[in-house]
Amino acid sequence: MPASLSGQSFEALALPLLPALYRHALWLCRDPFEAEDLIQETIFKSLRAFGSFQQGTNFKAWVFRILRNTFLTSRTAIAAGRTVSLEEHVEESEIPAISLTPEEHLLRLGDQASIQEALDRLSPPLREVLLLCDVEEMKYKDIAEVLNVPLGTVMSRISRARRALFELLHTEFEGKL
Amino acid sequence: MTELTAHAKHLESEEISAFVDGELAAAAADRLGAHLEVCHNCALRVVAVVQLKKATARAGDRYVASPDVLARLSANLGGEGAESPGARRNDRPLRQFSFRPVFRWTALAAAVLLAVVLVGLWGRRQPNALTAELLDQHLAALSSGATPQVLSSDRHTVKPWFQGRLPYSFNLPEPNALPADTVLRGADLAYIEGKPSALLLFSIHKHEVSVFLTKRTDGFNLPEKSVRNGFAMRSVTTAELRLTAISDVNPAELEALVNCLAKVQ
Numbered sequence: 001m002p003a004s005l006s007g008q009s010f011e012a013l014a015l016p017l018l019p020a021l022y023r024h025a026l027w028l029c030r031d032p033f034e035a036e037d038l039i040q041e042t043i044f045k046s047l048r049a050f051g052s053f054q055q056g057t058n059f060k061a062w063v064f065r066i067l068r069n070t071f072l073t074s075r076t077a078i079a080a081g082r083t084v085s086l087e088e089h090v091e092e093s094e095i096p097a098i099s100l101t102p103e104e105h106l107l108r109l110g111d112q113a114s115i116q117e118a119l120d121r122l123s124p125p126l127r128e129v130l131l132l133c134d135v136e137e138m139k140y141k142d143i144a145e146v147l148n149v150p151l152g153t154v155m156s157r158i159s160r161a162r163r164a165l166f167e168l169l170h171t172e173f174e175g176k177l
Numbered sequence: 178m179t180e181l182t183a184h185a186k187h188l189e190s191e192e193i194s195a196f197v198d199g200e201l202a203a204a205a206a207d208r209l210g211a212h213l214e215v216c217h218n219c220a221l222r223v224v225a226v227v228q229l230k231k232a233t234a235r236a237g238d239r240y241v242a243s244p245d246v247l248a249r250l251s252a253n254l255g256g257e258g259a260e261s262p263g264a265r266r267n268d269r270p271l272r273q274f275s276f277r278p279v280f281r282w283t284a285l286a287a288a289v290l291l292a293v294v295l296v297g298l299w300g301r302r303q304p305n306a307l308t309a310e311l312l313d314q315h316l317a318a319l320s321s322g323a324t325p326q327v328l329s330s331d332r333h334t335v336k337p338w339f340q341g342r343l344p345y346s347f348n349l350p351e352p353n354a355l356p357a358d359t360v361l362r363g364a365d366l367a368y369i370e371g372k373p374s375a376l377l378l379f380s381i382h383k384h385e386v387s388v389f390l391t392k393r394t395d396g397f398n399l400p401e402k403s404v405r406n407g408f409a410m411r412s413v414t415t416a417e418l419r420l421t422a423i424s425d426v427n428p429a430e431l432e433a434l435v436n437c438l439a440k441v442q
Contacts, residue, residue: 010254011251011254014254015251015254018242018247018250018251019241019242019247021250022240022242022246022247022250023237023238023240023241023242026240027237027240032246036246036249036250039250040249040250040253043250043253043254044253047253047254112232112235112236115232115233115235115236116236116239119233119236119237130233130237131233131237133198134230134233134234134237135233135234135237135238139200140195140198140200155191155194155195155200156191158194158198159189159190159191159193159194162190162194162226162229162230163190165229165233166225166229
């Protein structure tokens with residue numbers, strides 16, 4: 001593929017994704033300068049590897065995977081220990097069974113500030129899968145490709161992430177009473 | 178509604194999440210749907226997860242790239258001459274990329290200017306077609322033969338009618354929170370550029386008002402204020418919705434109504 005044609009195709013695919021890439025990078029890095037650097041590096045690597053991208057498959061999942069892998073191997077992320085936390089396994093036992101009624105769940109969802117705080121406090125692996133599902137609106141199979149995990153793992157993580165969020169909201173709600 | 182039989186169990190949380198995310202196969206989704214018809218507890222759990230999903234999407238969407246950041250990022254998408262990682266910017270000593278040569282900034286500035294002009298030309302055409310469509314729907318609602326699907330001033334009747342008809346929800350203010358002499362008359366389901374929209378019908382004094390509620394992410398390009406064929410139009414956005422009101426009433430009163438509706442979303 002001629003260099004100029006491949007460049008145009010990559011740009012047409014990547015340009016609409018820049019806001020989403022930046023949003024997700026900022027969630028990973030928690031620093032705007034680092035996030036911008038992360039995306040610059042991701043763009044560079046994606047462009048270099050574009051020849052291996054299979055046209056017709058999900059470009060968003062492909063480039064998000066590169067973004068994530070780039071983050072995991074970045075010097076700052078390793079130094080901060082964030083890669084370990086992102087790759088940690090979330091044990092089922094870490095999420096206590098809560099006995100809220102559905103009505104009580106609904107009561108806690110009206111407080112946007114509490115939702116944001118709970119999302120911040122969620123463990124990184126659970127937050128990451130929830131962001132890819134609910135914010136980036138990816139299908140489970142695409143999330144599995146980004147995270148390089150089986151589809152079943154994605155399903156169980158999303159379910160556990162939501163249960164964990166309900167538990168965090170319950171804790172915050174009780175604390176405010 | 179039949180009682181949940183002894184051998185039927187409640188849904189697993191994974192099933193509920195997959196159902197809400199649209200990831201269940203059709204047959205499994207049908208079975209789950211049948212269970213929800215008879216199980217109040219699971220139905221509420223589904224509602225809770227739907228609301229949590231929406232709340233998470235709102236909370237997770239808080240980081241927005243500035244135009245400067247987007248301009249810098251998109252400058253590298255062309256590929257040719259892209260700087261390799263490893264060089265450092267003088268003003269950010271820990272960063273990995275060098276800044277572009279000066280001549281590339283000039284080329285970038287020219288490209289951005291051209292893009293702005295083209296987008297401006299394209300943008301001027303699109304809102305005209307969209308405002309025309311909305312005005313047509315408003316006029317159709319005014320016609321003597323039109324009967325909306327919901328004829329009610331009760332928000333507890335109007336709002337639930339839209340459940341299952343729209344991929345989003347909205348709130349309605351209490352009657353005493355509406356501007357003076359403003360009454361909810363009814364509602365209908367409209368389609369704008371093929372996408373479902375809530376159409377709320379109000380009256381302000383003796384003037385009829387149509388308010389279209391669409392998803393903000395539908396990308397409708399509408400000016401905040403405009404006038405077309407003697408009808409005023411006001412459009413505002415909230416976190417998730419765009420509200421567009423049309424009427425021949427005083428524009429200030431129209432704006433007061435649409436702001437009142439936006440406030441409760």
